[in-house]
Each structure stands twice: as C-alpha cells, then as structure tokens.
Ligand SMILES: NC(=O)C1=CN([C@@H]2O[C@H](COP(=O)(O)OP(=O)(O)OC[C@H]3O[C@@H](n4cnc5c(N)ncnc54)[C@H](OP(=O)(O)O)[C@@H]3O)[C@@H](O)[C@H]2O)C=CC1
C-alpha cells in the first residue's frame with residue numbers, strides 16, 4: 537500500500553502495544569490508539585516496548601484517544617486487541633470508528649470472536665488473527681515482549697463483499713505486517729488455527745489460572761497432570777472436529793513438545809486473576825462447552841475446568857477471590 541493508511545487500534549495493553557509498535561513503524565501508517573486505564577500514561581509519555589527480538593523503543597502514535605467517540609472518523613483498519621470480554625458491547629461501542637469500507641482485524645485468543653462483529657457490521661471485511669506473541673504490561677505504557685512472536689492471519693469470509701475486495705484488504709494488511717518486520721503466516725482456513733490455539737489456551741490458561749502455578753510446575757506436580765491435560769485437549773479437538781473444523785492427528789503431542797520446550801510459563805488469563813480482572817471465559821472455554829453440549833460430545837474434563845474457572849471469574853467480579861482473613865466471627 538503506497539498511500540496513507542489510517543489504522544485505529546483498540547486495546548493498548550500487552551499485545552496491543554506490541555502490534556502498535558509494528559504498525560507505527562510503517563512509514564505510511566497513521567496510527568490512532570484507543571486506550572483505557574493507561575490512557576493518561578500513553579498520552580503523556582508514549583509506549584515503551586522492550587522486546588527480546590526488536591530491542592527497546594519508545595514511540596508515540598499519531599493520536600491517542602480515550603474512547604471510540606473521541607477517535608471518530610474513517611479508518612482503513614480497526615485492530616481489536618482488547619480482551620475478548622463483552623464482545624457485543626465492544627462491537628457496538630466501535631461504531632464511531634467503523635464504516636462499510638473499514639476492515640476489522642481481530643487479534644485475540646478464543647473462538648467465535650468474529651460473530652458479534654459480523655452481526656454489528658455486516659458489510660465489513662473481518663481479518664481474524666491468532667497471535668503467539670508473548671508480552672506483559674509491567675506498568676502503564678511499559679511492555680515487555682519475550683522472544684515468542686508469530687501471527688497467523690486469514691479472512692473470516694463475508695459473502696456480501698466481493699472476494700477480490702476481501703483479498704486485497706487482506707493483502708494490504710499483510711504488507712503492513714511485512715513492513716513492520718514481524719513474522720506471520722497467511723491461512724486459508726484461519727478457524728483451524730483459532731481452534732488449535734484454543735486447545736492450548738483451554739489447557740494452559742485455565743490450569744495456570746486455577747492452580748496459580750506455571751506450566752512446568754504443573755507438569756511435574758503429579759503422575760496425573762499430563763494425562764488429564766491431554767484428555768482435556770483431546771476433548772476440545774473432538775468438539776472442533778464435530779463442529780466441522782478439520783483438526784489434524786497428533787496435535788496434542790505437538791502442543792506437548794512445544795510446552796515442554798518452554799520454561800514454566802504463566803498465561804494472560806493467570807495474569808488477569810492476579811490483577812483481579814474479568815476473565816476471557818466465553819471465547820476460550822464457553823464456546824467449546826456450548827458447542828459440545830449442542831453436538832452431544834462428551835467433555836467431562838472440560839466441563840469441570842469450565843465450572844471451576846467460572847467460579848474464579850465470579851469470585852473476581854464479586855470481589856471475593858482470595859479474601860483477606862476476616863477477624864469477625
Ligand atoms: N499477553 C499475552 O502474552 C497474550 C495475549 N493474547 C491475547 O491477546 C488479547 C489481548 O491480551 P493482552 O494484551 O494480554 O491483554 P491486556 O490486559 O494486557 O490488555 C488489554 C487492553 O485492552 C483493554 N481492554 C480490555 N478489555 C476491554 C474491553 N472489554 N473494552 C475495552 N478495552 C478493553 C484494556 O484496558 P484496561 O487496562 O482498562 O483494562 C487493556 O488496555 C487477549 O485476547 C489475549 O488472550 C494472546 C497471546 C498472548
């Protein structure tokens with residue numbers, strides 16, 4: 537893309553700041569960021585990304601807004617990197633920055649994330665992305681990125697938009713990722729990758745959130761931890777297959793090779809428990825459970841894990857998680 541590209545990024549947290557850095561260094565991108573709790577910090581001081589792959593950089597986007605209304609205007613791309621919670625409400629709130637020619641880019645964990653956006657913006661192209669970037673916001677506007685970096689991207693096809701237009705919107709966004717120097721793969725069926733990632737997230741995000749121990753500690757914790765995790769993953773794979781998503785044989789073993797090669801890791805959901813933030817339950821656990829129930833797939837481990845994570849989320853929302861010891865009787 538040679539002319540100016542207007543991009544609006546919604547959700548300037550750990551992953552949002554990483555992609556903001558990538559996009560902001562593309563010379564023809566004019567980047568607007570909509571930030572929430574870290575708005576003042578980013579507006580005053582910009583974003584510092586300390587990356588194992590890209591080095592340490594301080595940058596300020598073209599504009600920082602605190603609400604979609606403040607950022608109102610036409611954008612070629614609106615990139616959603618918020619936590620996928622209350623997606624219907626988020627989609628509605630983005631009306632001031634999305635018109636029929638805006639392409640929506642979703643970079644979030646989970647499955648089913650696209651549906652509320654398609655319902656709210658039926659004429660828009662949606663690019664659906666799975667990210668294997670690992671990042672943490674250590675204080676407002678400061679983000680640490682570890683070496684893990686990979687984006688899988690594909691269309692969430694819109695039958696009411698011409699395939700040529702959809703492809704050119706995908707190609708143009710890919711050219712930005714390329715110019716921003718991040719690694720990516722283009723997927724013909726991104727739903728396969730979304731489900732693969734959700735198999736990973738159902739296991740590791742839920743287990744680290746429930747146990748508050750890292751993945752390696754969990755894997756060494758008892759002879760039962762590995763078989764239980766594998767059964768959980770297999771259950772989710774079966775749900776995906778019954779939903780019409782062709783998942784390959786051997787995926788669980790591949791994901792185990794991957795996790796065993798890593799040091800003990802925590803996850804974005806575990807960090808939300810620590811920060812007492814609401815959890816991304818629906819897109820990571822709720823959609824697979826709902827589909828399993830609809831399709832009659834038996835998922836006993838998934839059901840237990842889902843129920844327990846819902847309890848943690850409920851405790852956070854009620855302010856009752858890890859309550860301090862009460863002295864009253
Ligand atoms: N961190 C990681 O290593 C990885 C994360 N992911 C996924 O990437 C996505 C982003 O995660 P991450 O960057 O870690 O999350 P963070 O919590 O670090 O950042 C999310 C940002 O979005 C804002 N936000 C969250 N929810 C909403 C909402 N409903 N409406 C408006 N703004 C919102 C937050 O604002 P506020 O501060 O006000 O809450 C925050 O600025 C998630 O889907 C996550 O699962 C995927 C791979 C790895």
Ligand SMILES: CC(C)(CO)C(=O)C(=O)O
Pocket residue numbers: 645668669670671737740741801802803804805
């Ligand atoms: C970084 C990673 C891959 C770890 O499971 C992740 O997806 C998350 O934390 O949500």
